[in-house]
Amino acid sequence: MVQGAVPPSVTQLIETFSELPGIGPKTASRLAFHLLRGRSEPAAPTQAPPTLAPPTLALRLAEALRNLVENTRFCSQCFNVTEQDPCPICADLARDHGLLCVVEEPLDLLALERTEQYRGVFHVLNGALSPMEGIFAEDLRIKELELRLAKGDIREVILATNPTSEGDYTAAYLLGRLKHSGVRVTRLGRGLPMGGDLEYADAVTLTRALESRQEL
Amino acid sequence: MVQGAVPPSVTQLIETFSELPGIGPKTASRLAFHLLRGRSEPAAPTQAPPTLAPPTLALRLAEALRNLVENTRFCSQCFNVTEQDPCPICADLARDHGLLCVVEEPLDLLALERTEQYRGVFHVLNGALSPMEGIFAEDLRIKELELRLAKGDIREVILATNPTSEGDYTAAYLLGRLKHSGVRVTRLGRGLPMGGDLEYADAVTLTRALESRQEL
Numbered sequence: 001m002v003q004g005a006v007p008p009s010v011t012q013l014i015e016t017f018s019e020l021p022g023i024g025p026k027t028a029s030r031l032a033f034h035l036l037r038g039r040s041e042p043a044a045p046t047q048a049p050p051t052l053a054p055p056t057l058a059l060r061l062a063e064a065l066r067n068l069v070e071n072t073r074f075c076s077q078c079f080n081v082t083e084q085d086p087c088p089i090c091a092d093l094a095r096d097h098g099l100l101c102v103v104e105e106p107l108d109l110l111a112l113e114r115t116e117q118y119r120g121v122f123h124v125l126n127g128a129l130s131p132m133e134g135i136f137a138e139d140l141r142i143k144e145l146e147l148r149l150a151k152g153d154i155r156e157v158i159l160a161t162n163p164t165s166e167g168d169y170t171a172a173y174l175l176g177r178l179k180h181s182g183v184r185v186t187r188l189g190r191g192l193p194m195g196g197d198l199e200y201a202d203a204v205t206l207t208r209a210l211e212s213r214q215e216l
Numbered sequence: 217m218v219q220g221a222v223p224p225s226v227t228q229l230i231e232t233f234s235e236l237p238g239i240g241p242k243t244a245s246r247l248a249f250h251l252l253r254g255r256s257e258p259a260a261p262t263q264a265p266p267t268l269a270p271p272t273l274a275l276r277l278a279e280a281l282r283n284l285v286e287n288t289r290f291c292s293q294c295f296n297v298t299e300q301d302p303c304p305i306c307a308d309l310a311r312d313h314g315l316l317c318v319v320e321e322p323l324d325l326l327a328l329e330r331t332e333q334y335r336g337v338f339h340v341l342n343g344a345l346s347p348m349e350g351i352f353a354e355d356l357r358i359k360e361l362e363l364r365l366a367k368g369d370i371r372e373v374i375l376a377t378n379p380t381s382e383g384d385y386t387a388a389y390l391l392g393r394l395k396h397s398g399v400r401v402t403r404l405g406r407g408l409p410m411g412g413d414l415e416y417a418d419a420v421t422l423t424r425a426l427e428s429r430q431e432l
Binding site: 004005006007008009010012013016017019020021022023027029030031032033034035036057058059060061062063064065066067068069070071072080081082083084087088089092105106107109110113 | 226235237245246274275284325
């Protein structure tokens, strides 16, 4: 930043915004300057220094961030983000508590909920195994998963890790740890995505689609 | 959002993020869930409900937003965003206070400062005239500009509004209001941008480039 042209509190906000994923320095500075708008018109220069009406969006965002930190916790059963413990999904007796879907992140759980087809419960791992990034089995909630299975109420575990090399590796690792538990372990189907084009499908996707071809 | 799967404080943060320019619902939810990470590992499900270490990035962002609101104001001379009044640029006696560059926004001022070629002072209009969007002369700091010129210290005003129809309209309007002040009024040069390709230049840019052609 050019010395003098940008005050320190603006620079600080730009730098903090830049720490968010997908937000580069240009976007960060656009966001910061956007939040500086919408203030009351300053007084004429001959009068007292302009007083500012607080930019409401900046304050509301600060408030929403504080609320997030203060009100959310992890569900003690499935480790989804929640405000009550157990979370509304775990507390829902209408759901099938014998069917457990293992996902990497809360956003993956959300994607499955959006289908409105899944009526079991979840287990959020908090990521996928990635020795390259230093994420090992003890960093994920695998022990907690085994404790849940040890209670004997679960008849099927669906491994719904991402279709990436880390996700596949995590699923293979989990299968190794769970196969002696007597619980049925399944994996989400692989193949061509809806709306996809065969011409542009990558080789791995096509291979998986061939392998999982079905009788008509 | 799917009922139950996302707690209200997370939904609230997603909605607030979505109010920022260029941030859609998908990006907003990615940001919110990113801020939920980096917490302490929850206790095992058999123990007390997991307590959370506050996600530092969320709190630092909230703090940076509060600092922005509390510490920044408009410079009473140039109306740039500043923490001191007058701002470091207006207070710099080494700069040419007889040369005044009129810009729409603080980010435009910043772009000019980055050239390290301009040594005059600034006047931030707070936007451009746009009757379609309901932005009229009284919404911009034009009266304040006239008051500055009335003091008689300024010999040249450079109109550096954006090269858009609103910016050009604003510059033309300002010229009309300033031409009787006896101050020299100039406009930033127009033409082909550095690194541009003649083949892809639009007709208006080429027309301006022809009009402002220079003897070699």
